[in-house]
Amino acid sequence: MINPASRTKSIELSQIRKMFEVANPNAINLGIGEPDFNVPENIKNAMKNSIDENDTHYTSNKGLIELREEIVKKFKNENGIKTNTENIIVTVGASEALFMCAQAFIEKGDDVILPNPSFLSYEACVNIAGGTIVPVDCKMENEFKLKADDVAEKITKNTKAIILNSPSNPTGAVMEKEDIKAIADLSMDNNFLIISDEIYEKIIYDKKHYSPAKYSDNVITLNGFSKTYAMTGLRIGYLTANEFYTEELLKIHQYNIACANTTSQRGAYEALTGPQDEVEKMVNEFKNRRNLIVSRLNEMGYETVNAEGAFYVFPKIDDENFVSKAAEAGVITVPGVAFGSNGKGHVRMSYANSYENIEKAMDILEERVVNG
Incomplete structure (x- = not known):
């Protein structure tokens, strides 16, 4: 063996x-x-039509232009994030987007701050990339919410990134606006990357979601269609970042995936443009x-x-x-x-x-x- x-x-x-x-x-x-x-039926029908019309060929590495245009609108209207189609990459679920981030930016000697507890894929992706996990306690007495003051105590010269996930898997915690903004400020002051996994952003009760990319340019925002539109098996997600970060991420995506599933991209376009x-x-x-x-x-x-x-x-x-x-x-x-x-x-x-x-x-x- x-x-x-x-x-x-x-x-x-x-x-x-x-x-x-x-x-x-x-x-x-x-x-x-x-x-x-x-x-939802409208999304199913869009994908069926895609196959019937033989729309099953490669798309651009970054994804269908019309889908990326709708994602740009979504980020602007719902998250307050200014981006453009060249800075969007459509991915094979948010999982691929996370893996891309780790491979493009994390290496041996880099510290990556993680909420503890947090989704187990984060630690695995950082370990595969050779990074070192720096955990930050998310205490039950704080409703498992990540606090900016606790993050600040963990920052060193080796800090390369932090992974945020709000709402959180596994706790369901939703971060407060002041903590999101404070961590965004820390990322600019200390020059580290925020990888913001926002896959659950629409599944929030009696609270509001805030994106750190509204307050910092050192952010890669990950999202997808799996949770909001029950499209888990269709494996379709997306990310946005500034031009420098996107170019590095595209290198990983291009040689690993080429492009996301065309039929799923058609469904994703309908998901964003159709009834909610x-x-x-x-x-x-x-x-x-x-x-x-x-x-x-x-x-x-x-x-x-x-x-x-x-x-x-x-x-x-x-x-x-x-x-x-x-x-x-x-x-x-x-x-x-x-x-x-x-x-x-x-x-x-x-x-x-x-x-x-x-x-x-x-x-x-x-x-x-x-x-x-």
Whole structure:
């Protein structure tokens, strides 16, 4: 057998995907962060028409020009970000965009600040690139929100980047405007890069989303269609940054992917230009589910922050065997420690499942795990 490259030795397969692969098909899955809604019909039809019209050839490396034009409008109108079509790259999901950022800008000797806990792909991408993780505690008493003062304490001459994710996976925390702006100011004062993963920006309850790129030029903004339009398997995302950053990112994208899926790009164009009614319905339903799962977990004695966005809760559960007990009882969850050391003593549960299934899952946990 040939030994793998040394850069993969510190990487483990995703614990989330492990849970997904081994889950009992009859279990209620609160482990995967995937909307249980279907792609809206207008988006489906746009993609069907694309195939029927034989629109299945390469696009520009950066993506369809008409899609990039709509993304420019979206950034201006919704995020206050000034950009142009040359500074947009359409990617194979936000995951590719994240990997591109790490490969283009992070190398051995670079420190990358990460919220702790945070989405496990961030640490993996930084490790593959050779960077060093510098964690910043996101405490439950602060509703798991990343605070600018805590970030400032971690900045050194080796700081190359920080990865932000608001709303947060795994906690559902939404950062405050003053912290976003303060970190943006820090990025300019100390010349480091902000990689802002905004994939959950539309799934927010009773709060407002703020983009750091509105306040700093040292930002790469990542987004996509997976969560907002339930287009997870269609793998379509995008990013924007200034001209210098975009040119470096394009080098990675060009030689790795060439271009994003043409049919998915047609669907993405329709998603941005078509009606948004289904998005509003989906977010309202997520809010109802959030209220249900938070109240039930708190009633069971599992202290749970009332998550302000995304579709995750991160209850405090000190039982190290909870995840396996829950799985045996028929409910799939993810151990919090998969998202960083501060995740220890917590469990991530996704409420991207039907209201009825969440009710059943809570009943199972109460009867067979808490009182079993």
